[in-house]
Amino acid sequence: MNINIYSSYKVKILTESNRLSEENITIYDNIFVKEKYENVKILDGGKLLEMIANNLNETYFSSLILSEKIIRFEYFNYNNGESWNIIYELL
Numbered sequence: 824m825n826i827n828i829y830s831s832y833k834v835k836i837l838t839e840s841n842r843l844s845e846e847n848i849t850i851y852d853n854i855f856v857k858e859k860y861e862n863v864k865i866l867d868g869g870k871l872l873e874m875i876a877n878n879l880n881e882t883y884f885s886s887l888i889l890s891e892k893i894i895r896f897e898y899f900n901y902n903n904g905e906s907w908n909i910i911y912e913l914l
Contacts, residue, residue, distance in 0.1 A: 824891060824913070828869040833914040836862045840907035855904070863914070871911075878909055 826832070837859070844854040866874070878896045879887070888895040894911040 824889065824894075826868050826871055826875075828867070828872065830868050831865055832868065832871055833863065833865050834871065835912040835914055836864065837910040837912070838907065839910070840905070842905045842907070843903055875911075 838861075840858045841855045842858065844856045875894065878884070881896075881898060883898040883900045884896065885899045886897040888897070892913045894913075896909045897906070898908070899906045
């Protein structure tokens with residue numbers, strides 16, 4: 824994988840999350856809701872690298888998975904059990 828500031832990239836951004844539902848009857852219900860969002864953007868390399876750096880600096884960052892065209896960031900909030908993933912697929 825090569826990302827440089829001189830090129831433009833078409834990127835599919837997928838966000839998957841398991842978050843606590845706000846419709847709990849008590850604070851101890853711990854009902855999780857799965858959500859999924861998808862977006863496609865055209866970004867210059869500098870902006871893409873900036874977004875990658877910001878994802879690495881997130882508070883609950885837990886792992887980074889790299890493959891040929893996919894960058895996957897995984898997050899886990901140890902305070903409440905919520906987790907989410909951000910996946911960049913270079914098209």
